[in-house]
Structure formats: structure tokens, C-alpha cells
Amino acid sequence: MALLLSRYFVHLLWLLAFVHASPLAGNSEAHEVGVTLAKFHASSTAVMSECQMLDPSPSLTQFVDSLTFPPLINLSSSSGISDESVLTIGAYKIIQKLHRDLPPTPMYAFGTSQKTASVPGPTLLGTQDVEAHLRWENHIRDETHMFVVDDSLHWARPPDGGVPIVVHLHGAEVASASDGHPDAWFTFNATDTGTTFSTLEHRYSNEQPPTALWYHDHAIGITRLNVAAGLSGVYIISSPDEQKILPIGLPLVIQDKQFYENGEINFPMVGVLPDYHLNWCAEYFGDTMLxxxxxxxxxxxxxxxxxxxxxxxCNARFLILSLDNPQMHFLQIGTDGGLLHEPWNLTSLTMAPAERVDVIIDFSKLSNGASVILNNSGPTPFPSGDISQMPAKTYAVLKFIVDEDNGITDGVLHEFETANVNVSSLLIDQKPISEEDAVVSRMLGVVEWDDSNHMPMTFTLDNRTWQDDVTQYPMEGTTEIWELMNLRINAHPIHIHLVQFRVLNQQTFSNRSFELGTCSVNIAYGENGSCYTEPPRDPYIYQRGWKDTVITWPNVVTRVLIRFTQRNGLPFKFDPSEGPGYAWHCHIVDHEDNVMMRPFVVTANESLRALSRNMVSKCKDV
Incomplete structure (x- = not known):
């Protein structure tokens, strides 16, 4: 099919292959890995497809329901689990009341029982350096998914039917057998299992610094369906030292969905290109915020x-959050990987799908009865979409109301001054990560393949898909630079399993010159023949700190510095080379399901590392 489409729809196909052998500064061992990239017709404007133009949700009055919080399970308390006991959490089909005026909605949900299952699932609270032992079970009895599965995609395809799931703890330093590998899926009672399935029981060491992670489904080819159906929840790692300074805080899990009059979720049933993908839609944008x-x-x-x-x-929606009171701001104290060395005063928060932000909001200067609305102005798609075309109600997310008598007491800072202090005392065991330590740099293309009408057909990373052979074999204990080169007009959030990383810098390049082959990304900015249009610049403030998910902006090379160790620089306390390996992928889960995901294997084998370091990508058939 791809070959047929290429004959009719290719406006421009360009190929580039190179190997750059110059050593990185300070390390004579380093090499840049070769890369080959290919792309269909380029476009300069965002295009919304018919599959995204769903019937609008019923009209629902805003701010009539009180915010609720999922149940909290303390994984290290006497009523929770110990080193020798297991907490069982299952996936169930439930109905949940989402709004006063909307009938109950069928959903898939996590919980310790059918009765307690909720969307989001229970908030799991772990203690730093105290291992948690969880058993994930599948109690969803549906013979087919509640949403239409696109059989043209590479997906689980359980022989006996059912709804495959597998749980990934996003952001965790964890052995690959407990990582929620996409091919480790299982159906009801594990009747059918994927090729890398080994156990329902996952061990989480919780050795990384205090932070907020999240758990969600990761089954190959249907992650977008399972996440939209409700299979996610928050996982917090805390420590006694952190709790001396800060409360655990209140989770705010933001999603967008579309609904039918009967309360069911309206999810696309017809694909963006039905002749190619019958049911897959490139991004799911709902008109209702939850x-x-x-x-x-x-x-x-x-x-x-x-x-x-x-x-x-959200499946695909980027958020730009702000407070409608101009006198108020966010005090950001943490990112994906944990607390910052110093807080940032921000008037807005830009968040890609899967990103977490740790903030303090101070309502102390507001009078009793005052209200503040948390708004969103993120365009769809991001950042090229036309914000004026957004459904009006998606601007609002949540309303805060100051109530001296009935305000929630959880999450309160009793001494606000402690939040404004330098929190470096909690980070003293964190070994800095340095560019000079890098032993290899990998140029990796982030590519969307479109037809002649700018409609997306498929996505690739480094011009490869999930099914292709492994090409990244980082060696445990080493540091690498991954240069993520976004060749499209929209941003992609890239998530790398196992590790937390730092964004090194970002640099714009001329996509047009690059695709014409008249410049090179191996030539530094300012020199003849360079593709770059500016010198490397520091990452945006919201991309600083430790990250596991990074926004790769269009026509920008985003460089991330990855050390394949624990955050503190010490070796993992498990063998990361055992098991099925790890994944890196776009966290617009609709893209992830259309093979915008690649495997990588951490190795202790020098010969494999050398193979990976010097590998040149092969041109793919189109």
C-alpha cells in the first residue's frame, strides 16, 4: 500500500545519509550516528481532517460539579504493602458520572476492585527507596473494545478476542520486565498474552528522587483507545525529607473528550485516510475538558x-495553562523528574501530553467568595493550529472558589515561605550530568509521512518503526546526546523510558534547504553549507530540570543529554540489559499507535555499543 501511495502522492521525496566522525568535545571516543530520513509532501499549514470533526458534545453547564480526587493508596504504610506482599490493582469496565447533566459514561478504569475502580485510577503513593510490589490484572470482559480498533495498524490482535492491556509506569527507573513493554500485553485473566509477556507482577524500586509519575496503558497499537477509555492514574514518590518542607499536594489530571447525548465517549470511527487506515485518526481532540x-x-x-x-x-492536546486573575501566577517547583533547584514564577504553563508540572498557587490575597479560572489556550494541532477555531468551552478547565469555611485542607502549605526557599537540600545526592561525558551523539529524525493533501499516513522515528530491528544499544553507565530533529510543522512530545534526562539546547534549521540537500546539519551554524539558522540556544524555561518527556518543536533540533544510570549517577540496582528492553516514542498516543515508537536495549556489551554508535540508517521502501 505504501508503495502504491508513493507512486500517486509523492510530491517530494528526499534522502540523506551521513556519518560524522568528529569527536565530541572532551571525548575522543565519541561519534555521531548516521541517519537516513525520508518524507512525503511537505506542508506549511495545519490541516484538520474530517475524522477530527466529530458531532459536538451536548451543551453542558460549566462549574456545577465539585472536583473530586481519586482514592489515595499509601504503598509503604502498614495498611498498604510490604516487601513481601503484593497490592493487586485491576482494570475493570465501569460507568462513572462525569457531569450533573450527562448520563453516566461507560469507561475502563483501574482500582482494587470493581466497586472502587475510578477514572483516573487510585493515586499511588510510594516512599523513596522503599520498593513497591504491584500485581496488575485485567478484568475487562468485553469481547471487543468499546472503541473501534483499526486492524490495519500493527496491534496486539489477541487470538481469542478481548481488550489487551499492559501498564507502564511513566518516568520510572525500572527493570524492563516491569516497564510495561508494549508487546507484554494480556487480556482478561491473561487468556492471551503478547510476545514479551512474562508476569502480572511488577516491582517498582522507587529509588529515584521524589516526583510525580503516572501509570497508563501501553498495549501495542491501542494505547490511544485505552487511555481515552480511562486507563491511567497518578503515582507519587515522596520522602520524609520532602514532607518536612512540602505537603504531598493535590493531583490535577487534565483530559479532553467528546460525548454523545447518552453519555458515551465519542471517539473517531472513520480514519483520516480510510483507504489506508480505515479507523485511525491522527489526533483525538475533544470539545470538553475534564x-x-x-x-x-x-x-x-x-x-x-x-x-x-x-x-x-490528553491523547494529543497540548495545554497552555494560565489563571484569569492577572495578579496571580504559578510558582513552579518541579518537572517530570522532580524538584527544581529553585522555583520559577510563571504566568503560563506549557504542557505536552504526558508532561507533569509541580506548582504552588497562592490564594491568600483573594477575598472570601472570589473565584479564579484555570484556562487553556493551547492551539490544536500544536503549535500551528488556529486558536480561533477551538471550541469556545475548551478555553476553561477548572474554577477555584475561595471559601474560608469549606475550602479543601489537603495540599495546603502551612508556611508558604518554605515553598520559596531553595530546595537544593533535597538534591544533594544528585550527580550533575555533563555534555563532556557523552560518548556518542545520535541524530534521530522525527518524521510524519503525508499524502498530497497533507493528510498523515504514518509516522516514524529515525525513519524506522516499532517492528524494525533495534538500532540503539546504549551502554549502562554511559552518557549520550540524542539530537531529535523535527521535520514537520507540528510539535511532538518524545518520551524515553527508563531514564530522566536534561534538555541540552535547541537549534532551528532550514527544513526547505535540508530536504533539497543543499545544506548539512553536520556543519556548524555560521559556516558555509550549514542548515542551521541560529546558534544553539538554551531550552525554554519549562523544559529545564530533569525530564522524561520533551517537546520537539517543528524545524528544530532538540538535543537531550541522557545518562543511563540512576539519577544519582550510580548503577541501576537491577540489570537493565535483561528482559525485552525499552521504548522511546511520541506521546501523542495516536501517533505512537501508528508506529511512531522505537525500541532500545541497554547493554553491557561493548561490541553492541560500537555497532549502535557507528550504524548508518538504511533507506526504507516507500
């Missing part, structure tokens, strides 16, 4: 400062 499973809720707060743990759990 927080913690409630549609446009309100939250009563005291006139105090609160800690919030924000998660963008």
Missing part, C-alpha cells in the same frame, strides 16, 4: 497556598 474525571469542575479552596501536581493526560 479534571480528575469531572467535566469543568470547581474546587473550593482556603485563602492559602496549595501544592498541585498537574498532569496532561
Amino acid at each position: 479534571v480528575n474525571g469531572k467535566i469543568w469542575p470547581f474546587l473550593k479552596v482556603l485563602p492559602r497556598a496549595y501544592r498541585f501536581r498537574l498532569l496532561n493526560a
Whole structure:
């Protein structure tokens, strides 16, 4: 099919292959890996497809339902689990009331039982350096998914039917057998299992610094369906030292969905290119905003400062969050990987799908009865979409109401000054990561393949798909630079399993000159023949700190510095070379399901590392 389409639709096909053998500064061992990239017709404007133009949701009044919070399970308390016991969490089919005026909605949900299952799932609280032992079970009895599965995609295809799931703890330093490998899926009672399935029981060492992670389904080819159906939740790692300074905080899980009059979720059933992918749609954008499973809720707060743990759990929607009171701001104290060395005062928060932000909002200067709305102005698609075309109600997300008598007490900072102090005391065991330590740099293309009408057909990373052979074999204990080269007009959030990394820099390049082959990304900015249009610049402020998901901007090379160790620089306390390996992928899960995902294997084998370091990509048939 791809070959047939290429004969009719290719406006421009360009190929580039290169090997750059110049050593990285300070390390004579380093080499840049070769890369070959290919792309269909380029476009300069965002195009919305018919599959994204769903019937609008019923009209629902905003801010009539109180925000709720998922149940909290302390994994290290006496009522939770110990080193020798297991907490069982299952996936169930439930109905949940999302809005006062909307009938209950069928969903898939996590919980310790059918009765307690909720969307989002329970918030799991782990203690740093105390291992948690969880058993994930599948109790979804549906013979087919509640949404239409596109059989043209590479997906689980259980022989006996059912709804495959596998749980990934996003952001965790974890052995690959417990990582939620996409091919380790299993159906109801593990009747059918994927090729890398080994166990329902996952061990989480919780050895990384305090932070907010999240768990979600990761089954190959249907992650977008399972996440949209409700299979996700928050996982917090805390420590006694952190809790001396800060409360655990309140999770705010933000999603967008579309609904039918009967309360069911409206998810695309017809594909963007039905002749190619019958049911797959490139991005799912709902016209209704949810927080913690409630549609446009309100939250009563005291006139105090609160800690919030924000998660963008949307399939594809980027968020630009702000408060409608110009006198208020966000005090950001943490990112994906944990606390920052110093807080940042921000008037807006840009969040890609899967990113977490740790913030403090101070309501102490507001009078009783005052309200503040948390708004979103992120365009769809991002950043090229036309914000004026967004459904009007998707601007609002959540309403805070100051109530001196009935405000929520959880998450309150009793001494706000402690939030403004330097939190470096919690980071003293963190070994800095240095560019000079890098032993290899990999140029990796982030590519969308379109037809002549700019409609997306498929996506690749480094011109390869999930099914292609492994080409990244980083060696445990080493540091690498991954140069993520976004060749399209929209941003892609790239998530790398196992590790936290730092964004080194970003650099724009001329996509047009690059695709014509008249310049090279191996030539430094300012020299003849360079593709770069500016010198490398520091990452945006919201991309600093430790990250596991990074926004790769269009026509920009985003360089990330990855050390394949624990955050503190010490070896993992498990063998990362055992098991099926890890993944890196776009976290627009609709793209991930259309093979925008690649495997990588951590190795202790020098010969494999050398093979990976010097490998030149092969041109793919189109």
C-alpha cells in the first residue's frame, strides 16, 4: 500500500545519509550516528481532517460539579504493602458520572476492585527507596473494545478476542520486565498474552528522587483507545525529607473528550485516510475538558497556598495553562523528574501530553467568595493550529472558589515561605550530568509521512518503526546526546523510558534547504553549507530540570543529554540489559499507535555499543 501511495502522492521525496566522525568535545571516543530520513509532501499549514470533526458534545453547564480526587493508596504504610506482599490493582469496565447533566459514561478504569475502580485510577503513593510490589490484572470482559480498533495498524490482535492491556509506569527507573513493554500485553485473566509477556507482577524500586509519575496503558497499537477509555492514574514518590518542607499536594489530571447525548465517549470511527487506515485518526481532540474525571469542575479552596501536581493526560492536546486573575501566577517547583533547584514564577504553563508540572498557587490575597479560572489556550494541532477555531468551552478547565469555611485542607502549605526557599537540600545526592561525558551523539529524525493533501499516513522515528530491528544499544553507565530533529510543522512530545534526562539546547534549521540537500546539519551554524539558522540556544524555561518527556518543536533540533544510570549517577540496582528492553516514542498516543515508537536495549556489551554508535540508517521502501 505504501508503495502504491508513493507512486500517486509523492510530491517530494528526499534522502540523506551521513556519518560524522568528529569527536565530541572532551571525548575522543565519541561519534555521531548516521541517519537516513525520508518524507512525503511537505506542508506549511495545519490541516484538520474530517475524522477530527466529530458531532459536538451536548451543551453542558460549566462549574456545577465539585472536583473530586481519586482514592489515595499509601504503598509503604502498614495498611498498604510490604516487601513481601503484593497490592493487586485491576482494570475493570465501569460507568462513572462525569457531569450533573450527562448520563453516566461507560469507561475502563483501574482500582482494587470493581466497586472502587475510578477514572483516573487510585493515586499511588510510594516512599523513596522503599520498593513497591504491584500485581496488575485485567478484568475487562468485553469481547471487543468499546472503541473501534483499526486492524490495519500493527496491534496486539489477541487470538481469542478481548481488550489487551499492559501498564507502564511513566518516568520510572525500572527493570524492563516491569516497564510495561508494549508487546507484554494480556487480556482478561491473561487468556492471551503478547510476545514479551512474562508476569502480572511488577516491582517498582522507587529509588529515584521524589516526583510525580503516572501509570497508563501501553498495549501495542491501542494505547490511544485505552487511555481515552480511562486507563491511567497518578503515582507519587515522596520522602520524609520532602514532607518536612512540602505537603504531598493535590493531583490535577487534565483530559479532553467528546460525548454523545447518552453519555458515551465519542471517539473517531472513520480514519483520516480510510483507504489506508480505515479507523485511525491522527489526533483525538475533544470539545470538553475534564479534571480528575469531572467535566469543568470547581474546587473550593482556603485563602492559602496549595501544592498541585498537574498532569496532561490528553491523547494529543497540548495545554497552555494560565489563571484569569492577572495578579496571580504559578510558582513552579518541579518537572517530570522532580524538584527544581529553585522555583520559577510563571504566568503560563506549557504542557505536552504526558508532561507533569509541580506548582504552588497562592490564594491568600483573594477575598472570601472570589473565584479564579484555570484556562487553556493551547492551539490544536500544536503549535500551528488556529486558536480561533477551538471550541469556545475548551478555553476553561477548572474554577477555584475561595471559601474560608469549606475550602479543601489537603495540599495546603502551612508556611508558604518554605515553598520559596531553595530546595537544593533535597538534591544533594544528585550527580550533575555533563555534555563532556557523552560518548556518542545520535541524530534521530522525527518524521510524519503525508499524502498530497497533507493528510498523515504514518509516522516514524529515525525513519524506522516499532517492528524494525533495534538500532540503539546504549551502554549502562554511559552518557549520550540524542539530537531529535523535527521535520514537520507540528510539535511532538518524545518520551524515553527508563531514564530522566536534561534538555541540552535547541537549534532551528532550514527544513526547505535540508530536504533539497543543499545544506548539512553536520556543519556548524555560521559556516558555509550549514542548515542551521541560529546558534544553539538554551531550552525554554519549562523544559529545564530533569525530564522524561520533551517537546520537539517543528524545524528544530532538540538535543537531550541522557545518562543511563540512576539519577544519582550510580548503577541501576537491577540489570537493565535483561528482559525485552525499552521504548522511546511520541506521546501523542495516536501517533505512537501508528508506529511512531522505537525500541532500545541497554547493554553491557561493548561490541553492541560500537555497532549502535557507528550504524548508518538504511533507506526504507516507500
